[in-house]
Amino acid sequence: MTQETKAVEGWRSTSRNLLDRRVISMLFLGFSAGIPLLLIFSSLSLWLREAGVERNEVTFFSWAALAYSFKFVWAPLIDKLPLPFLTRWLGRRRGWMLTAQLGIIGAILLMSAVDPAGDADSLVRMALAAVLLGFSAATQDIVIDAFRIESAPPRLQALMSSTYIAGYRVGMVASGAGALILASSFGSEAGSYSYAAWQSTYHIMASVMLIGVFTTLFVHEPETSAARAHAYPTSEYLRLTGTFIVVACAFVAAFFLSDGLFTQLKALAGDGNLTNFLLELLHLASAVGAAVLAGWSMVQAGAINRSTARETWIEPVLDFFSRYGLKTALLILALVGLYRISDIVLGVISNVFYQDIGFTKPQIATAVKTFGVFVSIAGGLLGGLLASRYGVMRILLLGAALSSAAQLTFVALALVGPNLLMLYIAVGADNLVAGLASAAFVAFLSSLTSVSFTAVQYAIFSSLMTLLPKLLGGYSGSIVDGIGYPGFFVFTCVIGIPVIGLVWLAGRKLSIDGQARAKT
Incomplete structure (x- = not known):
């Protein structure tokens, strides 16, 4: 066989891998992962502005997506905690994936049930629903990433990554441009706000997430995931979850409570971009330090077993x-x-x-x-x-x-x-x-x-x-x-x-x- 023939056969083999069911499944899971993000950012921002919400209040809602940046904090729990019934039925990865997807659907429906042009409490309810959406979406990302890595051999990983990215982009188009087109076609425009139009749009976005749900139900649980299932007493899982909640609260509290201090430091430092950048890093590091200190304190107080904490984080x-x-x-x-x-x-x-x-x-x-x-x-x-x-x-x-x-x-x-x-x-x-x-x-x-x-x-x-x-x-x-x-x-x-x-x-x-x- 000539070198040229070998090259052609190599390309044919690589192209055939695109039709592997595991590669194709990542297209649909990528689509599911791409849906939530813009429902927190651009689409929600436009909805709030059309409803008459002030611009400075609209920008606060971007904080709901902070979960994407700090998902590594609770990723260890995804590796450790089993879910009642779902883990036995679907397996560790698919059980968590389905839970996250149902959380996303529920959060989108909660958002659709709130008219931001209503009373003062409506924005609070919308913000809580948006936070739930960000947390559920980041959790779905954690599980899909682990599922992708564990469900196929190394030779397929590059193709699975590419189809995942393709699906993700299509999902973002659907929840970004698609949501805006739907809201407009249902009759909501700047200066002519219609809550019913946005409610219907978010109902459709929630139903679109069923693509991810059906994919989760039809794919196979990775063998490596099943082989590595952990078994701890129920009390240990509860202690692990409680420790995570304390650590997460410590991180969030430290980050936002110190915001005023670092704003003052930036003002004293002047307009230097490098100085401000380093202060932002210090701001983040201080919050991480507070979270680590909270976790260490929980271990010292005996709230969680030392070996469990070490194995988890x-x-x-x-x-x-x-x-x-x-x-x-x-x-x-x-x-x-x-x-x-x-x-x-x-x-x-x-x-x-x-x-x-x-x-x-x-x-x-x-x-x-x-x-x-x-x-x-x-x-x-x-x-x-x-x-x-x-x-x-x-x-x-x-x-x-x-x-x-x-x-x-x-x-x-x-x-x-x-x-x-x-x-x-x-x-x-x-x-x-x-x-x-x-x-x-x-x-x-x-x-x-x-x-x-x-x-x-x-x-x-x-x-x-x-x-x-x-x-x-x-x-x-x-x-x-x-x-x-x-x-x-x-x-x-x-x-x-x-x-x-x-x-x-x-x-x-x-x-x-x-x-x-x-x-x-």
């Missing part, structure tokens, strides 16, 4: 460092925290940029929300195919290089102004590369997890992935004010260059063969 972290060693583990964490820094920092201000240089809202919506989404889906599928064919690390390196280079198309757009062709080139390049890089990156993160702590470790990685870029992205407006848009996009290009070096170093340290392992 400490061993997943120790396992990661013991498998890779301190130097390699720190290298991996740096790569995880910085890999998507260029496109996330740019994405924070991209829509403002399009509007500032003269594009209309319909032009932006068509280019970004329609064309960009489909290009990103194509990029994700391409990334999955390439990673399956040529290996995750090679495509990870390609994605890092292209992500940095794609920023230069925005420099060109900033210089030429509102040129529609250039807009589509920039949006297309950005979304194609982001899709390709994301598929390889998710497969890479999946390979890093230990089968003993899948949910916990992946939750930590996925939270770390967006934490630093989002914190830095919060200062993108100030950076633009200082150096202008062309300079800002050169900056986003430059900060992506060190990532290429991190991927290269990681490629030398790691051997990706199903699960990443430190070279010996």
Whole structure:
């Protein structure tokens, strides 16, 4: 068989894997995961504004999505706690998945039952329902990530990541643009608010979640999940849950109660972006410290068994460092925290940029929300195919290089102004590369997890992935004010260059063969 024939057969084999039922199931689970987020952000924001809610009150509702950033806090419980009846019926992963999906449906229905234009308590009820939606959606993400990693061999992980991302994007379109179209068609517009229109829209969004429910019922429980089922006395599970509640409350209380102090520190420090960024990190670290102190105090007081606490929260972290060693583990964490820094920092201000240089809202919506989404889906599928064919690390390196280079198309757009062709080139390049890089990156993160702590470790990685870029992205407006848009996009290009070096170093340290392992 010639080399060319082998290559063709290799591509055919990779393409056939796209039809594997496990790969296809991730398309529908990805769709289920993509539905909730925009029902908290853009769609809910527009609903509240049409109902006459003040803009500053509308922005508070974004806090309901904080669960996505801190899901690693309760991910250990997903690995430990069985659910009455559901765990025996469906298994550990599917039982939790169904519970999260029913929680999402219930939260959406609760939101639909509240008219934000009603009495003063209506916003409180809406906020509580939105918090429940954010918590349930983040829990679903934890379980789906663990289910994806455990349900298929390494050769399918890249393709499963790409179909998951494709489904997620479609779900976001359905709950974003789809929800707005539905509300408009039912008769709610700015200046002509209709509660019934939004109520019907959210009812439909709740029913759409049944796609995820039916998928959960028809897929198979991963064998590794069943083999690792834990058995503790009921009292121990109750103590574990109580400890988590105390730790979570300590984190939230410390974060919000110290907000005033850190705001004053920022004011004293002046307008320095770097100083403010470091203070934000310190703010977050102080809340994490308060949570750790609360957990330690609970253990010292005997509220939870020491060995249970260690196995739940400490061993997943120790396992990661013991498998890779301190130097390699720190290298991996740096790569995880910085890999998507260029496109996330740019994405924070991209829509403002399009509007500032003269594009209309319909032009932006068509280019970004329609064309960009489909290009990103194509990029994700391409990334999955390439990673399956040529290996995750090679495509990870390609994605890092292209992500940095794609920023230069925005420099060109900033210089030429509102040129529609250039807009589509920039949006297309950005979304194609982001899709390709994301598929390889998710497969890479999946390979890093230990089968003993899948949910916990992946939750930590996925939270770390967006934490630093989002914190830095919060200062993108100030950076633009200082150096202008062309300079800002050169900056986003430059900060992506060190990532290429991190991927290269990681490629030398790691051997990706199903699960990443430190070279010996």
